[in-house]
Amino acid sequence: MSMQREPIGVIGTGYVGLVTAAGFAELGSDVYCIDIDADKIARLERGEIPIYEPGLEEMVSRNRERLHFSTDIGTALDKARLLFVAVGTPPTYSGDADLSAVNAVVAAMPASDRHALVMKSTVPVGTGRNIKRVFVEQGKDGFRYVSCPEFLKEGTAVGDFLHPDRVVVGDDGDWAGDAVVDLYRPLLSAEHGGEEAGELVRTDIASAEMVKLASNAFLATKISFINEIANVCEETGADVIEVAKGMGLDDRIGPKFLQAGVGFGGSCFPKDVNALKQLAGNSGYHFQLLNAVIEVNELQKRRVMGKLEKHLGSLIGKRIALLGLAFKPNTDDMREATSLVLSARLQAAGAHISVYDPIAEEEARKLIQGVRFADSALDAVTGADAVVLVTEWQEFRDLDWAQVAEAMAGTTLVDGRNALDPGLVRDAGLTYEGIGRGTA
Numbered sequence: 001m002s003m004q005r006e007p008i009g010v011i012g013t014g015y016v017g018l019v020t021a022a023g024f025a026e027l028g029s030d031v032y033c034i035d036i037d038a039d040k041i042a043r044l045e046r047g048e049i050p051i052y053e054p055g056l057e058e059m060v061s062r063n064r065e066r067l068h069f070s071t072d073i074g075t076a077l078d079k080a081r082l083l084f085v086a087v088g089t090p091p092t093y094s095g096d097a098d099l100s101a102v103n104a105v106v107a108a109m110p111a112s113d114r115h116a117l118v119m120k121s122t123v124p125v126g127t128g129r130n131i132k133r134v135f136v137e138q139g140k141d142g143f144r145y146v147s148c149p150e151f152l153k154e155g156t157a158v159g160d161f162l163h164p165d166r167v168v169v170g171d172d173g174d175w176a177g178d179a180v181v182d183l184y185r186p187l188l189s190a191e192h193g194g195e196e197a198g199e200l201v202r203t204d205i206a207s208a209e210m211v212k213l214a215s216n217a218f219l220a221t222k223i224s225f226i227n228e229i230a231n232v233c234e235e236t237g238a239d240v241i242e243v244a245k246g247m248g249l250d251d252r253i254g255p256k257f258l259q260a261g262v263g264f265g266g267s268c269f270p271k272d273v274n275a276l277k278q279l280a281g282n283s284g285y286h287f288q289l290l291n292a293v294i295e296v297n298e299l300q301k302r303r304v305m306g307k308l309e310k311h312l313g314s315l316i317g318k319r320i321a322l323l324g325l326a327f328k329p330n331t332d333d334m335r336e337a338t339s340l341v342l343s344a345r346l347q348a349a350g351a352h353i354s355v356y357d358p359i360a361e362e363e364a365r366k367l368i369q370g371v372r373f374a375d376s377a378l379d380a381v382t383g384a385d386a387v388v389l390v391t392e393w394q395e396f397r398d399l400d401w402a403q404v405a406e407a408m409a410g411t412t413l414v415d416g417r418n419a420l421d422p423g424l425v426r427d428a429g430l431t432y433e434g435i436g437r438g439t440a
């Protein structure tokens, strides 16, 4: 890919910013990365990657000479006309998205006829329209605006960038939208054909914004749905793994996102489902389904308590080991992780808790107090009355269950992700309890 490619700016060097920057550098662009966090920029300049994301460090170091890091937005404005915005949009107390970082970026833009903001951050529908209005009010009406939502998943973000299902570009049909499409062209099916390439969806700004929120809300709904099916399986003796397999073979349903478990977490689903619910409410529409999706997820995170009490009785003074803390495997992200709710509930119930995560310990220590951070899975389970698998890291799937059984004081194993073979676990002398596994 030696062809001369358009230089770009990327504002915000979190997950989305770094993957976007490294990805476009890989495709041949010079990328000017900006963050207000001077410490983060200094680490990136030294070649340190502040987040754990498989393949990202290699991608950054492969393209080191094309990646430029700075806290000065002027550098990006000088060198690039397209400024990709990848700052955080966390939830506020009301559940609405906090747009203060986005607004700070907008306020920092000068009057210009040659620049465009390209919004990668997940924002409420109407944000693009509002930003364009602000530009007009401030006499910056030459500044263009493109919505280009991001669909990467943590843990597989590098592959998701290089092989997108789709690229969504919402714009006003001007040079900026064309330029964004050109940047993505090497990844689009019209150029490549084949299964690895993505479809382009070029549309208006509001629709692009809604594609992002609706996609996340739909996936979260699918998870809450299968979790409720799992709960009914427990009452009726069916096995949700068999049920999901049978359902997923219907093309119209599909097998993905039908894994029952201890609820969805992460920086996106909880926040974006709430943001869509709020957006609907603020616009005068009561989005009933999303209320249920959120409530089911909250209850699902707590259901493990009942399972533990079923086997152990009162949890006062009981020793419980949590295997896995990150909101899913292959990331150190602890945002909205089920382990946060579980460790708090267990402590409130009087249990003693030991925890182990192969990667997320440093992040977890900032958020979880009063537990023992163990050095290994085996260390965590030693002396435990019960073990709960919270995050399905491969290393837990590969555990020697006979060794685990020997180290534990009790025999209860709650497989919160249905990741283990119940037969193997039982053969080791443990009592297996999954999620919705009536007959397993």
Ligand SMILES: NC(=O)c1ccc[n+]([C@@H]2O[C@H](COP(=O)([O-])OP(=O)(O)OC[C@H]3O[C@@H](n4cnc5c(N)ncnc54)[C@H](O)[C@@H]3O)[C@@H](O)[C@H]2O)c1
Pocket: 011, 012, 013, 014, 015, 016, 017, 034, 035, 036, 037, 040, 086, 087, 088, 089, 101, 102, 104, 105, 120, 121, 122, 123, 150, 151, 152, 153, 154, 267, 268
């Ligand atoms: N994490 C994901 O998997 C994912 C996937 C798709 C979309 N998104 C969306 O992308 C956005 C970014 O998410 P993230 O997880 O990468 O966020 P993050 O919190 O990891 O990173 C945001 C970065 O922006 C920086 N920042 C804040 N204000 C700034 C400013 N005014 N100027 C420059 N930098 C600034 C912060 O210092 C931080 O480094 C969010 O809207 C999120 O919803 C995230």
Ligand SMILES: O=c1ccn([C@@H]2O[C@H](COP(=O)(O)OP(=O)(O)O[C@H]3O[C@H](CO)[C@@H](O)[C@H](O)[C@H]3O)[C@@H](O)[C@H]2O)c(=O)[nH]1
Pocket: 122, 150, 151, 152, 153, 154, 155, 216, 219, 223, 256, 257, 258, 259, 260, 261, 262, 263, 264, 265, 266, 267, 268, 269, 272, 327, 328
């Ligand atoms: O069948 C499933 C699939 C996922 N999960 C849970 O759902 C959460 C989210 O998982 P995943 O979607 O893989 O991770 P994210 O990195 O949060 O990615 C989601 O959120 C991103 C941010 O918006 C989007 O870009 C992605 O497309 C979207 O999948 C995790 O807690 C998983 O354990 C389940 O419980 N069951």
